[in-house]
Amino acid sequence: MRSHSVTIKGAMALAVAALLGGCMSVSSDGGMEAISAAVQTQTGLHATKIGDNAQADAARHAIDRLLAKPLTAQSAVQVALLGNRALQATYNDLGISEAQYVQASLPPSPTISLARIAGGMEVEIERQILFNLLALITLPARREIASSRYDQARLKAVEETFRLVAQTRRSFYRAVASRQNERAMGAAANNARIVSQLLRKLGETGAVNKLDQAREHVFYAEVTAMLARARMSHQADREQLARLMGLWDKAGAFKLPDALPNLPAKPAVRPDIEREAISRNVQVAMAQAELETTARTLGLTETTRYIDVLELRGMSSTSRKTSVDPVTGAVERERESRRGLELELRIPVFDFGAARTREAEETWKRALNRLADTAINVRSHAREAYARYRGAYDLARHYQRNILPLRKTITDENLLRYNAMIVDIVPVLADARQRVLSQAAAIEAQRDFWIAHSDMRAAVIGGGVGETSSASPVAAASSGGGDAGGH
Secondary structure (H helix, E strand, C coil): CCCHHHHHHHHHHHHHHHHHHHCCCCCEEECCCHHHHHHHHHCCCCCCCCCHHHHHHHHHHHHHHHHCCCCCHHHHHHHHHHHCCHHHHHHHHHHHHHHHHHHHHHHCEEHHHHEEEEEEEEEEEEEEEEHHHHHHHCCHHHHHHHHHHHHHHHHHHHHHHHHHHHHHHHHHHHHHHHHHHHHHHHHHHHHHHHHHHHHHHHHHCCCCCHHHHHHHHHHHHHHHHHHHHHHHHHHHHHHHHHHCCCCCCCCCCCCCCCCCCCCCCCCCCCHHHHHHHHHHCHHHHHHHHHHHHHHHHHHHHHHCCCCEEEEEEEEEEEEEEEEEECCCEEEEEEEEEEEEEEEECCCCCCCHHHHHHHHHHHHHHHHHHHHHHHHHHHHHHHHHHHHHHHHHHHHHHEEEEEEEHHHHHHHHHHHHHHHCCCCCHHHHHHHHHHHHHHHHHHHHHHHHHHHHHHHHHHHHHHHCCCCCCCCHHHHHHCCCCCCCCCC
């Protein structure tokens, strides 16, 4: 009996030592230190998790300071990092993952049970303490798996942050371009209105025939319709940017610059963009982390394939019995204590863990194939993004160096000829319409360059590649025809 008591106490001491030695706790920042460092390194911006009222007030003040000035692409992204609630929810998910990691890294808690059985003059008290030895033995491996899963959660948070950065940059350039186009359409509509009123007065005197008047009036009407489309497009782009920045009551308060940034003097040369993307892209890192996690899980499964349950149960019972001597009437009490150990072992005799091992193997092979697929896609997206960047640069530069100057020359020459009574109003109106469309197309080409520039950065560090630009309202208007452009 004495040896049993020592054995139980020794087992309890070992379990308590393991529990105390493996204790972990959640961090104060919810795992944000690594996220902030990655975002700062790759974008030069600050990602912050807002967890209390003081942090919320600081974020609001920072947003107010940024919105007090005309936005840039960088400041718009910083506002989004502070104000976007979906991103904050992602950081909350990271905190949940950290808590799950801490829980999974702790040794298994013992199970204690007490039982009291009484009947007649006999009372029995039974005490049990149960330890999951298999979980305790495999704790180092399970802790490594939990750590890998937590790394995956942090990479996921980084990816979502980079995705918001890329989306906000694209939205900013679209909003600025649509504002610039709206202003250009407004100026064109105002000029067309003045000319239309002038031709109406000349028509009243008989100096201009009705056909020329109609051509000018329809040109004014077309430009007015293009202006209306430009306004709707700008409003939609502005609202999308406001949503990404997480603005509630300041959706109309932010200021945009009047025009897109100028094109750089030379395009960037990125001969090693594929290698950069493979080494820096967060999606590749996520796929590698998944492969490492499944590899560790496979190793743990193979180690424990022949045992499902291994539990140690320490038992102690005390029974008290009261009896009365029938002759003397004396009350006699007897007490008996028993202690022992019970080891419970469950073996999967039907397949000896083959099904679990096969599942783990297939999971590992799936992660391996996903890593290869991710690497292929990342390389391809990097090549595509750079090709679009160079093409967009060349196109935007072509508009600025060739098309717009030629359009201006044609306009100036037609006006001189019209003023000298050499040509009538028809070629002047046709040229005016085409020049308006060329200006709008030049703005769109410049917008597409800056979006392609953002996509190239996203293709390298992660965050997703944007969709190709859809047909703009101005491009749609150019196919609408009209007498002014058909002669």
